[in-house]
Amino acid sequence: MGKDLIILGAPGAGKGTLAAGLCPALQIKHISTGDLLREVIASGSALGQELNGYVSSGALVPDELIGRMIKDRLGAEDCKAGVLLDGFPRTIPQAEMLEEILAGLQRPLGAVFYLSVDLERVIRRLVSRVSCQQCGRPYHLVNLPPKASGVCDDCGGQLIQREDDKEETIRKRYATFMEKTRPLIAFYQAKKLLVEVAASDNPQDALNFVLQQPGVQQ
Ligand SMILES: [Zn+2]
Known part of the structure; x- marks a missing residue:
């Protein structure tokens, strides 16, 4: 039977890293709505x-179109073994729509992983991200710094911070996420599908924890 999962998490919570480990381990598809x-x-x-x-x-x-897009994708051959949905659902009506879609495909939802992370950690993680204005090469001021401060190793271009990674923007996006997602968390909690995953400095910890959950095991 397929294994359909959902991942929720604020921007910067580490969803991408967890998905990159989880999907190959379970042989499921990562479906990012964007x-x-x-x-x-x-x-x-x-x-x-x-x-x-x-x-x-x-x-x-409109939700109806997003729903049609998700339904088509879930029904595709390469999604038979299951999917990890990322970016959908975002609201209760979308969650209800997903229930209908999965019921139609006779696939029960396995689990909903909520990557909880506090704002200060997100800020620490994201404000250090910069990239080259010229060639786009990404750097991290703590984990992957350039050889010379503010300058790209490859092309000598100037390193800049994306608007999305500025502290004020991060605070706003985090607050918006929490406000929008809180009802969804309660919705899945009531269905006993929610699994809270604490963000860790070691991504392997989160992955190991997720792989041990009942909804995920073979
Ligand atoms: Zn460059």
């Missing part, structure tokens, strides 16, 4: 064109 949206639009399919109408005008994509 990436999927770009892929479907790029495919030029009827659904892609419809989605593009909203995205290109900056309008909010």
Whole structure:
């Protein structure tokens, strides 16, 4: 039977790292809604064109369309063994929609992992990220610093911080995430599907913990 899982976490909580370890270990697909949206639009399919109408005008994509996109993807051959959903659902109506989609595919939801992380840790992690203005090479001022301060090793370009990684932006995004996600956490808690994963400095700890959970085991 397939193993369908959800991952929730504030920006900077380490979702990407956990997903990169978890999906190969369970042989499931990592479905990031943002990436999927770009892929479907790029495919030029009827659904892609419809989605593009909203995205290109900056309008909010209706849940019904997002649901159709997720349903198509989950039903695909390479998702039969299961998926890790990242970026969907974001709201209770979306969570209810997902229940319907999975019921239609006769696939029960295995678990919902919530990567909890405190704001100070997120800030420590993200404010140190910079990248080269010229070639885009990423650096981390603590873990992967450039040889000369503020200058790219490869091309000599100037290292800059993304707007998203500025402390004030991080604080805002974190607050928005917590506010929006709290109802979803309660929703899955009530269904006994929520597993809280404490963020750790060692990503392997989080992965080991997740792999031991009942909803994940073979
Ligand atoms: Zn460079």
